[in-house]
Amino acid sequence: MERKNVLVSDEELLRQREYMRRVRAISDARTRAPTALVDTFGCQQNVADGEVLAGMLAEMGYEPASDAADADVVLLNTCAVRAHAEQRVFGELGELSHTKAANPEQVIVLCGCMAQQRRVADKVRESYRHVDLVLGAQAEWRLPELLYGVLTQRKRAFALDDAGRIAEGLPVRRDGTVRAWVSIMYGCNNFCSYCIVPHVRGRERSRDPEKIIAECRELIAAGYKEIYLLGQNVNSYGNDLDAGWDFADLLAAIDAIEGDYWLRFMSSQPKDATKKLFDTMARCKHVAKCLHLPVQSGSDRVLAAMRRPYTRRGYMDLIAYARKVMPGLVLTSDVIIGFPGETEAEAMETVELVREAKFDALFTFLFSPRPGTPAAELPDPVPRAEKQRWFDRLLDVQNAHSASTHAAYVGKTVRVLVDGESDDPAFPLSCRTEGNRLVRAKGDKSRIGTFAAVTVTGSNTWALYGEVCE
Ligand code: SF4
Missing domain, CATH: 3.30.750.210 (Transcription Regulator spoIIAA)
Structure with missing residues (x-):
């Protein structure tokens, strides 16, 4: 399949490979192996991108660091979806001025969605002069070449390419x-x-x-x-x-x-x-019967203002069909409360939709204006405290439903994937059901990485608790 305009060419990828070799030679010449910290914010897509960035750094001779103070390269892999995440990143960048002062050879890289925005790059250029490299989300595959430039010339670089391409075959270090x-x-x-x-x-x-x-x-x-x-x-x-x-x-x-x-x-x-x-x-044997389908609002007027081209009725019909062909489907969604111009009655339409849809879990957000989007320009007269009141009503409905759904599992045995350790010493295993419900279980840590049966003995709004059956 020829897709020359979308795929990064073999020649360009070979060039990056060559720069990986050059940086590797610099790393190998050091008295100790250099280290890199990849600090990822935001969604799973960013986590996946972070694994590619970590893979390229490993190929260039960098070992993982757990602390920014000890790292030779600190890479903040950022998210732009919410204002809060952006503030945190600027806070961390501020902290990094101290680590850089203690270790002037340290290389600080800002990449990901925040870094792709010109206003952010301009702010970093002016006010965060200790940042060496700004690498937009669409330019991350060029890390080897740009890092080599920083290491050999100590010159700041800003790469905000927006060509929208796909780089295949880069190294990945999975977490x-x-x-x-x-x-x-x-x-x-x-x-x-x-x-x-x-x-x-x-x-x-x-x-x-x-x-x-x-x-x-x-x-x-x-x-x-x-x-x-x-x-x-x-x-x-x-x-x-x-x-x-x-x-x-x-x-x-x-x-x-x-x-x-x-x-x-x-x-x-x-x-x-x-x-x-x-x-x-x-009909697929391995596909989990679990669907995350963000509805965002229960009001047709607000959906249109959000430019979400479906209606409340259309959405409800869709999930009814999904549940008909997949009985027992675990259905989750996202909802935004407080979109500019939303009235209380419209917010309550969302609350009613949530009551009717009976989602298994809901990711709820108070509207957060993002500069550069049309919604950020809309008049937004409703005070935050009022929006918070609507939000709390939504949470009450969802939390009551989640708690009763989880309570119905008590006494049952469920198949889970034991995916790691939990932070609860009484239930040391962290597991997920096919429907992606969190289960904390008693059992031996040797079960991590296997499918197991767990008898559910307790529950709350967010999780099930139980014991691995032998
Ligand atoms: S579908 Fe809408 S909300 Fe989702 S990433 Fe695209 S623009 Fe954003």
Whole structure:
């Protein structure tokens, strides 16, 4: 499949490989191996990008650091979706001026979605002069070349390329051995009026299905038990390919790989979710019967103002169909309260939708204006305290439903994937059900990385508690 305008060319990738070798030579010449800290903020897509950045750094001879003070390279892999995340990053950048003062050779890199924005780059250029390299989310594959420039010339660099390309075959250092993130596409074409993502990650571009399937096959053969397919809007996967593949076709092709694993995906736009997708999910053996379908609002007027091209009725019909073909489906969603101009009655329409939809879990957000998006320009007369009141009513409804759903599990035995250690010494194992419910369990740590049966003995709003059955 020829996609010359989208794929980073072999020549460009070879050039980056050459710069990896050059940086490696600098690392090897040091008296001790240099170290790098990759500090990732935000969504799973950023986590996946962080694993590629860490992979390139490993290839260049950097060992992982756990503390910025000791690291030779500190890379902040940032998120631009909410104002709070941005403030935290600027706070960390401020702290890093001290580590850099103590170690002037330290290289500080700002990358990810925040770094892709010109206003952020300008602010860093002027006010954070200790930052050596600003690398936008779409330019991260050029890290080797740019890092080499900083190391050899001690010159600041700003790379905000927005060509929207895909770099295949870069090294990856995965954080775990149980769950693997696989990006299937990048960018978004939807331009929801509150969202910064299309402005920083560019237009949708899908990876070739053969490359994705080969990556999943390798991961399953290597023993990964959970494969997470990632994209800003996986439901439009393939729209930019001329190969006739859509997301349902991709799911079915991966599902055909033999092995004991769960296949998950996120995120989905309701406007692109199809009956074909739900039918495919229903018949695929490895696809977890679990769907995250962000509704954002229960008011048709607010949905239109958000530029979300579906209606409340359309959304409810969609989830009714999904539940019909997948009985027991675990359904989760996102909701924004306090969109500019939203009235109390409209916010209560959202609360009512949540009551009616009976989501298994809900990710709730108070509207956060992002500079550069149309929603940030809208008049927003409702005081925050008032929005918070609406928000609390929403939480009451959802929390009551989550608690009663979880309570119904007590006494049952569920199949889980033991994915790590929990922070609760009484229930040391952290597990997930097929529906992605968190389970904390008693059991031996040797079970980590395996599927197990857990008898549920207790629950609260957020988790189930139980014991691994032998
Ligand atoms: S579909 Fe998702 S990522 Fe794309 S613009 Fe809308 S909210 Fe943002």
